[in-house]
Amino acid sequence: MTSPQKRLVELPDSHHGAVVLGDPGYHRDPAEAFAWLRRTYGPVAPVLLVGQVPAWLVLGHRELTQVTSDPALFARNVGRWRLREQIPADWPVWPMVGGGPAGESLLYTEGAEHRQRAGAVSRALAGIDPVEFRAQCESHAEDLAESFAHSGRAELMAHYALLLPVMVMGWALGVPTAEHQDLVGAFTDQLAGGDRALAGHQHIRRTMQALVRRVRERPGADVASRLAADPIGLSDEQLCQDLIVTIVAGHQTTAYWMGNAVHRMLTDRRHTDSFVRGRLAVSQALREVLWDDTPTQVFAGRWTSRPAHLGQVIIPAGDLVLLGLAAANTDPHLRPEPGAGLRGSRAYLSYSHGPHSCPDPARDLAETIVTAGIEVLLDRLPDLHLACPPEQVRWQPSVWMRGLESLPVNFTPTPPTARYAGGTPWI
């Protein structure tokens, strides 16, 4: 296993003295870490990943928009990385940069192939009936809330926010209900990153392979069937990979968005007010969370196809460029006073930008899941409050995502309602 301290490659002059992303200071206060990098280097900072692997972190809103709008210069496939052959296969960051099993998915394709495959996924997602999807979100959220409402306490990350997106996206993709419980378990194992992580990933893959076989034989009215029938004609393996990307991309992101929003609601009076005032206010408050506390902190990545002038630096060809999504959202050039004048704006880069960004129908689905999840919580457990002092809430020690490790809450216990028949057995 690669030791985090061991230097895996020769450092270029530009990266001598650069900080390692993910050191304890970064985990304690990522916003301050980004502000320090911006003060020290400007909108583009040299940084190191585990193993002292050099990369460029884009912190400026304008520079990030430039990178994501120009896929020919800032390209998506890891094959362009000039350090690729020098970094060992067990480097823990490989799965994040496309060197793992997702390497064949639409995520890392470029040009016409990417346009076709991303277009097909968008069309398949856009075919979901929004009214039915919202009803599924509410129904699953109510079952989850019911399963702990009687106890007066809950851990909202493990028992709510991390379950709801898999359940409703499993339904939308066409995974049979009987398989949801195991799928949720596999996601939990994969996310925990321990001994069972690989088994979790393999289970997700087997579930999607079975789904591909089923929709080839008996197509239905689900995302997998629509993607299989798309005129671009995906192979079974491509179909499987793109279904995995779709459910994985929507899992942690949506769960952490919900967790970050509930956390704000419980710790920041202004957010409590906006969340309880009604539906429009919920969507506006959720947008504020994307601006100030986005689940997608840093995204990997892009590779320069030729030397690129960006911000104050010239990045050599074949270098790794990291998208500093959270940092760009708080760029002082865009927001001299944090929060000022941006309430309704959607110019945040939490979903990234440009042709590789999160597809529009996926953004709508994510918003529906998070909105329904929060509204059901507020309806069912109106006096929800944090079960520990705010400073004891723990965040995931991740370079890439900003999400809570756990969100313990207390509330007045309520008896089960008539609709609850003891469902959601996996809690």
Ligand code: HEM
């Ligand atoms: C149901 C929920 C979601 C689904 C189904 C979904 C689906 C996808 C898919 C299919 C892609 C690949 C696009 C491509 O390569 O062309 C993607 C990319 C991405 N998504 Fe989502 N997503 C969801 C929720 C979210 C949320 C809540 C966020 C953050 C707030 C997010 C942020 C991103 C980012 C940053 C990318 C990568 C963009 C890039 O490379 O520039 N997604 N998503």
